[in-house]
Amino acid sequence: MSSLARAIAFLSFLPCAAQAMGASPQLGGPMKHLQVTVINQIVTVSVDGDPNERLWLQDYGETYAGAASVLDGQSYNGQYGWLIGGIVDIPSGAGVFVELQSQSEGLLAFEQGTFAPIFGTQGSDVVWQWNGFMTHNWYAADTCGKYEAIYEVYVGDAVGNRIPEYVSDFVTLYWQFVPVENLGDFDQDGDVDLLDFAEFQTCFTGSGESTMASHCGCFDFDGDDDVDAVDYQAIEPAFEGE
Ligand SMILES: [Ca+2]
Ligand SMILES: [Ca+2]
Ligand SMILES: [Ca+2]
Numbered sequence: 001m002s003s004l005a006r007a008i009a010f011l012s013f014l015p016c017a018a019q020a021m022g023a024s025p026q027l028g029g030p031m032k033h034l035q036v037t038v039i040n041q042i043v044t045v046s047v048d049g050d051p052n053e054r055l056w057l058q059d060y061g062e063t064y065a066g067a068a069s070v071l072d073g074q075s076y077n078g079q080y081g082w083l084i085g086g087i088v089d090i091p092s093g094a095g096v097f098v099e100l101q102s103q104s105e106g107l108l109a110f111e112q113g114t115f116a117p118i119f120g121t122q123g124s125d126v127v128w129q130w131n132g133f134m135t136h137n138w139y140a141a142d143t144c145g146k147y148e149a150i151y152e153v154y155v156g157d158a159v160g161n162r163i164p165e166y167v168s169d170f171v172t173l174y175w176q177f178v179p180v181e182n183l184g185d186f187d188q189d190g191d192v193d194l195l196d197f198a199e200f201q202t203c204f205t206g207s208g209e210s211t212m213a214s215h216c217g218c219f220d221f222d223g224d225d226d227v228d229a230v231d232y233q234a235i236e237p238a239f240e241g242e
Contacts, residue, residue, distance in 0.1 A: 023062040027136060028055065028077040034171060035085025036096060036130075038155060043096075045153050045171040046085060054223050055079050057141050057177035067115035074108070074140035075177045081136040088132065090155050094163060097156045100126040101170070103149035104214055110138040119149070127160055139175055144188065146217030146225075147175040176217050184238040186218050192238040200235065203227045 032055065033048045057075035064071050082098075090096065100119040109119040112135050117124040128137075141147055154168035162168075179185050186196040203216035210225040219227045221234040 023060075023064060025062075025064055025068055025071050025076065025078060025138065026058075026060060027079050028058055029079050031081050031136065032079045033081050033083040033085075033134075034173075035083050036088065036153060037084075037086040038088045038090050038096070038166070039086070040089075041155075041165050042167045043153050043155060043169045044085075045169045047171065051172075052174065054146070054174040054176040054225075056223070057139065057147070057175050059181065061181075070108075070110055070115050070117075071138060071140055074142055075144075076138055076140035077175055078112070078136045078138045080139070080173055081134050082130050083134045084132060090166075091163070093158050094155055095158070095160070096130045096132065097154055097160050098128050098130055099152045099154065101150040101152055104145070104147040106141050106143050106145075107147045107149060107175075108140040109149070110140070112136050112138065119151075129156075129160065139173075141175075141177050143215075144177045144179050144186070144218035145215045146212075146220070147177070147214070149173050176220065176223055178218055178221055182238075183221070184219070184235040192235075197239055200227070200232075204232075 035046045035048070037044045055077045057077050059075040063069065088096065108117070108121045110116065110121065111118050111128070115138070118128045118137065120126045150170060150172045152168050152170050155163050155166035157163055179188060182190065182192065184192040184196055184200070186199045200219050203212060203219050205212050205226045205228065207228040208226055212227060216227055219231055219235065221231045
């Protein structure tokens with residue numbers, strides 16, 4: 001082998017080595033910012049675009065290096081990002097804190113950068129201090145369905161105690177996870193069979209109905225908060241293949 005050929009062989013080996021070390025997690029779509037202001041002692045959180053939009057939790061089938069490996073085997077999303085949206089007028093030594101109020105069962109949250117569990121994940125504190133830099137935390141789940149989390153955003157002192165003169169704000173974040181690898185495989189056992197179809201029928205709401213159970217999000221393929229004929233068209237080929 002000439003030295004040039006050897007060099008090319010070496011170069012073409014590099015991407016494989018990088019792959020073995022693990023890929024970087026993907027946000028899953030365009031950034032969607034949670035813009036925070038504190039003006040006249042009032043906290044306001046404003047969500048970019050449609051505040052009711054559901055973001056897709058996706059499993060890319062990748063393995064991640066180091067601390068990011070918490071996302072291995074999970075469907076996840078990192079599009080939501082905390083961002084200063086204008087004036088943040090707080091006393092010196094004070095901070096902006098985010099407290100989990102409630103969330104769907106099975107939703108996991110990890111901090112950007114450290115991948116430390118946050119918001120109650122794995123027994124972590126339900127309060128997380130935001131440092132004011134743009135922060136895209138990771139959200140993950142291993143079961144299909146609809147997910148949401150409600151947070152209170154408040155101004156606290158150096159140790160996180162609320163400063164009562166400041167009015168807090170609340171924000172709800174939304175996600176959804178459908179089994180795209182195996183469309184319609186509700187019970188995620190690797191096939192699409194009559195058991196899955198029975199569940200689809202139970203979940204069928206008709207067009208425009210948004211009161212479906214959280215697990216029925218598994219069948220809401222177009223993400224419009226119903227399970228209707230449009231969703232059936234997506235799942236039909238899978239059932240016919242049985
Ligand atoms: Ca199945
Ligand atoms: Ca619909
Ligand atoms: Ca739908």
